[in-house]
Amino acid sequence: MKQSYSGPVRAVILDWAGTTVDHGSLAPVRVLQQVFAKRGVLISEEEARRDMGVLKIDHIRKILLGSGVSARWRDVVKHDPTEADVESLFANFVPLQLECLVKYSTVIDGVAAAVGRIRKRGIKIGSTTGYTRAMLEMILQPAAAQGYAPHCAITPDDVGAGRPFPWMIFANAIRLRVEPLEAIVKIGDTPVDIEEGLRAGVWAIGVARTGNMIGLSAEDFAALAPAVQAGRLENARNALLAAGAHKVIDAVADCESAIDAIEVRIHKGERP
Template sequence: MRSYSGPVKAAILDWAGTTVDHGSIAPVRVLQQVFAGRGVPISEEEARRDMGVLKRDHIRKILFGPNVSAQWHDAVGHEPTEADVESLFANFVPLQLECLVKYSAVIDGVAATVARLRKRGIKVGSTTGYTRSMLDVILRLAAEQGYQPDCAITPDDVGGGRPHPWMIFANAIRLQVEPLEAIVKIGDTAVDIEEGLRAGVWTIGVARTGNMIGLSAEDFAALSPAEQAMRLENARIQLSAASAHEVIDAVADCEVALDAIEARIRHGERP
């Protein structure tokens, strides 16, 4: 079969840390609150380690980690179980819904960039680690700020979250885009990149605004230039190590990366 040599037809963007919530703050704060409420405080590093997966899966990964599992046994009196995962998730959902309102500002440049992508014929989809009820809150708030993707898929819609590629496949179907080589996934976590690679699409990692640095725009701006540069370089290295095809600092920088991917397509490369 002849390989694809045309333009990028769709960009599928992540939410927290990529298009909204600079630094991906909301899920971290709520995860820490939920675990602390059971007498098991977790660090920000522990809360961020598996960011991007479905939140129930995220809680499971934290709970069954060696350090947290041991603390749980000491605090609760038994080894963690799946029932504990469900109980923590039940606590997480209302707190996260409440927190999203505070941490759902659209990141600078996203709305304008998406408008330019549409002018060049690129459809805009999205995937997330949030549930449908959570994403519906974000969709409403983001639309009020000028950002509204053409398609917004959650793990609830397809029976599972990242790193499975199913949300990307659902985007392709709803956006009516083929082949998969004409799609680019853009996200700020390693599991975003894995999701894209498993789906057979191109991937772009987002360094500055996302989970790898984990700071609000204001807190990042308050760092010294040397500290900013060091943290950016570390985030870029992590995303490159996850096998992202291109790495950018923010969605506002994605057009250059998309141009580079289109050049690679014309030269016969496949994701």
């Protein structure tokens, strides 16, 4: 019989855009809108954000096949969207995204310090992303220069598929040499981050303020009226909880208390 795990959290696996870098997850949205606009099809920010977190070619496919965008595509391009269109849009997306990433690679306030503190607790740091390997490579060095460098950084390219499949989390566990899975916490800012964690059998923490659910830079969010801030935060928290998050925090800077709460649940015999 497998012995019940009651030890501490051994690894935290963090998302990138909107969670550790690029407050508001702005880079993918701006480029997606630009790529579609070049074909004469305008997409809203809501349409660009709806499926954020999945591998970027899958993201483009979901946008293109959505009812509103596909109808606009037919009006402009004069044929139903095809897989060839998806691949063509993705081919246009990649160089623009690579060009944009360094501009939006600023580490979110509080991330480096919080990660440094949890590393001192003996917790290993991994990461997953919807970016390709080439895209992530554009972020790793600038992030490290700002004080954030995970022990492990896995992309969909490394495992054959992106979220919501759990393969990137499994690859992190292997490379970090961490087990059991219930000793791992996944932290991310989108519902598909949460789904990735749940499908992997790990704990999942949602990030409400800095990521895709609100979609604003730190400055733009700070400029909102307090009541508007509160309303947007409540909506973001509720969406992440509805996705199955075990805890929701506003930012990675707040993650230590959430990790502590999960450790209490582990000690009580609870499982993700």
